[in-house]
Amino acid sequence: MESMPADGWSGTRTAEVVGITYRQLDYWARTDLVRPAMADAKGSGTRRMYSYRNLLELKIIKQLLDAGIRLEVVREVFTELRARLGDDLTAAKLVISGSSAMLALDDGELIDLVRKGQGVLNILALGSVQSEVDASISQLRPLAEHTGNGAGTLLPATHG
DSSP: OOOOOTTOEEHHHHHHHHTOOHHHHHHHHHTTSSOOSSBOOOSTTOOOEEOHHHHHHHHHHHHHHHTTOOHHHHHHHHHHHHHHHTTOGGGOEEEEETTEEEEEOTTSOEEESSSOOOOOEEEEETHHHHHHHHHHHHTEEEEESOOTTSOOEEEEOOOO
16 A cells, blocks of 8 residues: 555545545535544635545545435434544444444444434445555555655556
C-alpha cells in the first residue's frame, strides 16, 4: 500500500478513492457527517484535507447508502458507531436489515443502531472497507516522490 501524503488527501482524491462524487463529499463535510481531519476549509481558496481514517469512514457511509439505507438513518448509525467503537471502526461488523443497522460484536451480541425495523439481514464486514480503500489507493501512482512542499501528488495510473 502507498503511504498517505504528509498533508492528507485532497477532496478530489478522497472522492475518487472512496467512489463518491465531490458534491457528496462537500455536502457531507458541510453537514458535519464527516469533517476532514487534517484541514478544514476556512473560506474561499482553502482546501479540505482528509485523513486515512476519513477515507475509511466515508467508504463505510457509501456502503450503507448503497445497501439502501437513507442518509438520515446513516447519520444516526454513524453517530452510534463512533460512540461505541471509537477509533476501531474496521474491527466490527454491521448487520443491515432493511432501513436498520445492527452492530455485531465479537461475543455474538447484536446492538440495534437505529432501534427499529426487521427484515432480511446482510452482513457488511467493516474490515473489508480498509481493503477496498487500500486497493483504490494502490491504483493511483505517485506523480513524484517529493514535490517542492514535500507532499506526494497522486494521479490515476495511465493504461497503455
